[in-house]
Amino acid sequence: MEMHQIPCGRFIDPFTDFGFKRIFGTDANKDILIDFLNVLFEGERQVRDLTFNQNENNAQLSRFRKAIFDLCCTGADGEQFIVEVQRVRQEYFRDRCLYYAASLIRDQVGAGAAHWKYDLKPVYLVGLMDFCFEDSDNDHYLHEIRLIKKSDGRVFYNNFGLTFIEMPGFNKTEAELVTELDRWLYLFKNLSKLNDIPIGLTKPVFEKVFRVAEVCNLTKEEKMAWDAYLKAKWDNENSDAYAREQAIKEGMKEGKVEGIKEGKLSIARNMKAKGFDIETISEVTGLTPAEILTA
Incomplete structure (x- = not known):
């Protein structure tokens, strides 16, 4: 079968490298990523603008492994975000995500800085997963990890965080969508399976996602x-x-x-x-x- 004759759905899959970067990883579509991040971090952080960074972060010493991100961007206030999409289970996925996030903290000081005051900018990693951690509860698909005090559970440092979303654990139907995050996750999980645009996803940013993701709009x-x-x-x-x-x-x-x-x-x-x-x-x-x- 010729490649151009391959049958496929109406919309591309955001859990592929091609699909995710087309929808979220360009300057022309950064408003889509900004909206998603603001919904995800509602009440904790407001992203005003984003600049996309290089996806490869070299270690300071050659013997250390470099970090290669799916998406890495910096907000208008200097905060940094890594967004990782992982379809297949990996044994050390948590470790890799922690290493990636830590590499951005490490690199905030220049090699020649003489009077740096350790005024760190916030660093957050978002992991969108098409699998569940082995120790996850069936009804717990959103994991927001922050540095807390073990004694009372209060946040000790709020400028570093890991957020993992296990898509197989999100099973809400269109009729059950209540929050904006519900709608985003429903879109992530079902986009490549949809033939028609759901009535509940008519917000302008969602309409843009459908327009960008429609196969007939590809070059x-x-x-x-x-x-x-x-x-x-x-x-x-x-x-x-x-x-x-x-x-x-x-x-x-x-x-x-x-x-x-x-x-x-x-x-x-x-x-x-x-x-x-x-x-x-x-x-x-x-x-x-x-x-x-x-x-």
């Missing part, structure tokens, strides 16, 4: 990139299904694991040969960057 190059992503994703799913089926037929538990892994490695090799970046390949296959590089 020829963007449509080719989106089709290539879908084809790679389906190839991976078919490879996984085939590997599982063969492993079951053979009745070999170890062979099952090895078959699935080899299928993913094969997809990774094909995607590398076609010029896909490591982040996209990792998102599609669930492999780590190290596994992809050595595939």
Whole structure:
């Protein structure tokens, strides 16, 4: 099947690297991200404006691993936000997010600063997850982590925070949406499945999301990139299904694991040969960057 003939839904998926960055990661659409952040941090922080930063943050020493963000931006008051979208469960996702956020704190002092007073600007990381932490409660999908005093639970330092949103735990229907955050999360979870725009999502910022995310509004190059992503994703799913089926037929538990892994490695090799970046390949296959590089 030719790429331009690949069937897909009306709207792109915001949980893909392509979809998320198209909707939230450009200057032309920064009002969308500002609205979402203001809804998420309501009562804690008001974002007036945003400037997008480079997505790669090099460690001060070469032996330390650099941080590569999905989105990193700075507010008008100097506050910094990292937004990470994670579709596949990772063993050290929490650790990675903490490392990313800490790297922005570390880099607030210049190498030659002689009289810095440790006046840190706020740093927040938002993790949008298409999976749940293993220790999560079924009805608790929003995790807001702040530095608190263990003795009484009061906030000790309010300029650093991690917020994780487990999308599988959000199960409200359109009729059950009450808050603006409800509407945002419903949009995140259901955008790629919608054929019609829900009546409850007619706020101007949501209308812009639908306009930006509509497949028919993609340029020829963007449509080719989106089709290539879908084809790679389906190839991976078919490879996984085939590997599982063969492993079951053979009745070999170890062979099952090895078959699935080899299928993913094969997809990774094909995607590398076609010029896909490591982040996209990792998102599609669930492999780590190290596994992809050595595939």
